[in-house]
Amino acid sequence: MVLLGAAIPVVALFVIMVIALARSGGQPATATVNSEFGQIAISDKLAPDFTMTLVDGSTFRLADLRGKLVMLDFWASWCPPCRQEAPHLVSVYPRYKDRGVEFVGVDIWDRDEDAKAHVDRYGIPFPAGLDPKGAVAIDYGVKGIPEKFFVGPDGQLLRKYIGPMDEERLTQILDELLAIVTVES
Numbered sequence: 001m002v003l004l005g006a007a008i009p010v011v012a013l014f015v016i017m018v019i020a021l022a023r024s025g026g027q028p029a030t031a032t033v034n035s036e037f038g039q040i041a042i043s044d045k046l047a048p049d050f051t052m053t054l055v056d057g058s059t060f061r062l063a064d065l066r067g068k069l070v071m072l073d074f075w076a077s078w079c080p081p082c083r084q085e086a087p088h089l090v091s092v093y094p095r096y097k098d099r100g101v102e103f104v105g106v107d108i109w110d111r112d113e114d115a116k117a118h119v120d121r122y123g124i125p126f127p128a129g130l131d132p133k134g135a136v137a138i139d140y141g142v143k144g145i146p147e148k149f150f151v152g153p154d155g156q157l158l159r160k161y162i163g164p165m166d167e168e169r170l171t172q173i174l175d176e177l178l179a180i181v182t183v184e185s
Contacts, residue, residue: 077118
């Protein structure tokens with residue numbers, strides 16, 4: 001009887017592993033660069049709060065930005081589309097930072113020194129933090145990079161965008177969202 005009781009958790013774990021392997025097509029989990037781009041519908045839910053270390057060594061907490069419209073940008077230094085869009089994000093940010101908008105970069109699956117070099121190379125003026133194990137990305141359901149999530153002043157997830165953005169598309173989305181939410185400047 002004791003042997004049977006010990007076998008049940010082992011069998012359950014085995015079944016879970018078989019299901020996970022079947023869903024993954026036998027492929028190990030890896031970070032990918034998105035190949036399909038565009039806006040994705042998201043459910044009406046609160047953005048998961050998180051704390052991370054910024055590349056300058058300070059600590060960031062998403063909840064501290066309540067009252068602002070926040071664009072979370074998931075990226076990595078080794079991602080070509082992320083490098084392509086970095087200058088666009090840097091160019092757009094100053095136009096919105098005094099209008100109650102904050103950009104936050106979340107560097108995932110990367111080495112700290114590579115993330116810091118990327119921030120320096122592009123002169124990224126907004127908070128950029130480190131998520132080396134992808135824990136924040138997992139909480140947000142990031143499947144590849146770059147991906148962006150737009151979080152309302154009340155903490156609600158408003159939009160998700162997959163792929164790199166140019167200045168025109170980013171300003172269009174920010175203007176649309178600023179027209180429907182009330183932010184603190």
